[in-house]
Amino acid sequence: MEEQEINILAVMQVLVKRKMVIIITCSVAIVASVIYSLTLPNIYSATAKVLPPQKEAGGGVSALLGQAGGLAGLVAGGLGGGSDLFVAILKSRSVGDAVINRLDLTKVYKAQTLDAARSSLDGAVKIQAGKDGIITITAEDKDPKRAAQLANTFIQELGKTTVRLNLSKAGTERLFLEKRLDLVKKDLLAAEEDLKSFSQRNKIVLVESQAGAAITGIARLKSEIASKEVQLAVLRGTRTKDSPEVKALQTAITRMNAELGNSVGSGGDGGGIPSIGNVPGIGLEYKRKVRDMKTQEAILEQLTKQYEIAKLSEAKDSSSFQVLDDAVVPVYKSKPRRSLVVLFSTMIAFFASLLTVFVLEYLERMSDDDRKVLQGIKRQLLSLR
Numbered sequence: 001m002e003e004q005e006i007n008i009l010a011v012m013q014v015l016v017k018r019k020m021v022i023i024i025t026c027s028v029a030i031v032a033s034v035i036y037s038l039t040l041p042n043i044y045s046a047t048a049k050v051l052p053p054q055k056e057a058g059g060g061v062s063a064l065l066g067q068a069g070g071l072a073g074l075v076a077g078g079l080g081g082g083s084d085l086f087v088a089i090l091k092s093r094s095v096g097d098a099v100i101n102r103l104d105l106t107k108v109y110k111a112q113t114l115d116a117a118r119s120s121l122d123g124a125v126k127i128q129a130g131k132d133g134i135i136t137i138t139a140e141d142k143d144p145k146r147a148a149q150l151a152n153t154f155i156q157e158l159g160k161t162t163v164r165l166n167l168s169k170a171g172t173e174r175l176f177l178e179k180r181l182d183l184v185k186k187d188l189l190a191a192e193e194d195l196k197s198f199s200q201r202n203k204i205v206l207v208e209s210q211a212g213a214a215i216t217g218i219a220r221l222k223s224e225i226a227s228k229e230v231q232l233a234v235l236r237g238t239r240t241k242d243s244p245e246v247k248a249l250q251t252a253i254t255r256m257n258a259e260l261g262n263s264v265g266s267g268g269d270g271g272g273i274p275s276i277g278n279v280p281g282i283g284l285e286y287k288r289k290v291r292d293m294k295t296q297e298a299i300l301e302q303l304t305k306q307y308e309i310a311k312l313s314e315a316k317d318s319s320s321f322q323v324l325d326d327a328v329v330p331v332y333k334s335k336p337r338r339s340l341v342v343l344f345s346t347m348i349a350f351f352a353s354l355l356t357v358f359v360l361e362y363l364e365r366m367s368d369d370d371r372k373v374l375q376g377i378k379r380q381l382l383s384l385r
């Protein structure tokens with residue numbers, strides 16, 4: 001106990017003896033840190049929050065898509081992927097470059113190159129998605145107005161990019177269906193004119209109900225085949241031939257063609273109708289022409305539904321995310337916290353002065369043998385220069 005008290009007193013004696021070293025060091029650190037903290041510019045933070053698209057419940061457009069079939073689902077698929085996809089879009093080079101160009105950040109950041117401006121922008125803007133799926137965009141800048149402008153510009157560019165991506169997909173589908181509709185309308189018009197001319201020449205008014213039912217069944221089957229072929233054509237534009245979806249459609253078309261062949265019968269060449277008894281040759285020809293017209297009508301009906309959905313998808317606001325909070329101009333700075341700068345600097349200086357005090361005390365009390373060793377170390381260090 002006595003030895004411990006002696007050691008404590010010895011330490012206190014050293015501190016009191018060299019108190020000026022501690023006082024001067026801490027004072028210099030306080031003054032220097034205050035001056036340094038005052039030279040630091042105020043940084044302001046502005047935050048905006050975005051809610052990505054959520055899964056749609058049944059009803060409305062979703063119910064219409066369900067009735068229209070597989071191709072409509074492809075047309076109106078839109079962008080998915082949730083928060084991670086939208087965070088990736090926000091962090092993409094195209095969005096960053098658009099923000100730089102709109103706000104002239106190359107000049108603001110005094111960047112010599114576009115890469116340098118991108119690097120400065122990455123350091124000024126933080127984008128992250130929370131566990132609740134909400135995306136937070138936090139922008140920092142010396143100018144509070146520009147901080148809010150930065151965050152809001154990112155949201156605007158996100159909207160433009162998602163619209164462009166969605167419209168490019170929906171527009172491609174719409175153009176494809178538009179061309180297909182034009183061809184089907186021409187075929188239907190030709191079938192109608194052919195049936196009209198044939199009926200006028202042969203004065204045909206009534207047909208047997210059995211033959212009419214057979215024609216309707218074949219027309220329905222052919223319309224389904226045509227619809228599947230349209231779906232297959234669309235998928236081939238975005239999938240490989242080995243894709244499960246493509247193979248499934250090809251199998252379905254092959255099966256339906258086989259069913260159509262069975263319905264036509266062995267005596268036909270793919271354009272005939274089932275046997276309906278002893279119908280006169282004129283009646284058979286009439287049924288064939290009616291069947292062709294009904295087939296084109298059924299195909300036109302299917303394609304028209306899908307075309308309207310494609311137009312709806314294209315005209316719809318494809319950037320379906322919601323802005324929960326726009327960034328507002330901050331009133332108070334977010335950093336630097338000058339009091340903490342001064343406090344930490346003073347603490348570091350205090351501990352450094354304590355180390356210095358004890359080193360000086362040790363050097364003062366060093367024995368002659370230790371001094372010789374120290375001198376030898378100094379000579380060796382000097383000789384290495």
